[in-house]
Amino acid sequence: MNTSIKASVKLLKEKDISPSVQRIRVLEYLQNSKNHPTIDNIYNDLVKEIPTLSKTTVYNILKLFSEKSIARTVRIGNHEARYDGDTSIHGHFKCDKCGNIYDFNVNIEELKLTGLDKFKINEYHIYLKGVCKNCNTEVVE
Ligand SMILES: [Zn+2]
Numbered sequence: 001m002n003t004s005i006k007a008s009v010k011l012l013k014e015k016d017i018s019p020s021v022q023r024i025r026v027l028e029y030l031q032n033s034k035n036h037p038t039i040d041n042i043y044n045d046l047v048k049e050i051p052t053l054s055k056t057t058v059y060n061i062l063k064l065f066s067e068k069s070i071a072r073t074v075r076i077g078n079h080e081a082r083y084d085g086d087t088s089i090h091g092h093f094k095c096d097k098c099g100n101i102y103d104f105n106v107n108i109e110e111l112k113l114t115g116l117d118k119f120k121i122n123e124y125h126i127y128l129k130g131v132c133k134n135c136n137t138e139v140v141e
């Protein structure tokens, strides 16, 4: 067993999830991909090595991971859900042109939120939409 599989098994067990091969592979896929894959992305890549995999299984695994805070669901506008293996607090920027979702850092301490006295915040979702620097062809000097 290589170290990455060991770490995945450990993480799943810590979250009371029995570490099946499919769950381990989905977890590794999420943690190794930085581009916020969709269910289709994950299924299409993993079915090559796990022919018994179905999209429903991928969906159920992702749902479980989200409930157990191993993964986050990223939903911007009406677009299909994408998944993120990085559960730390960070913002997402969706490019309207290429459709890529980029991570950016957010300093929660410095974020000014007003009108939420006595509210308890469980999750932060910070979404921005616009045009990424690769698609932004306006010359900005
Ligand atoms: Zn773009």
Ligand SMILES: [Zn+2]
Pocket (backbone or CB within 6 Å): 036, 084, 086, 090, 091, 092, 102, 103
């Ligand atoms: Zn992200």
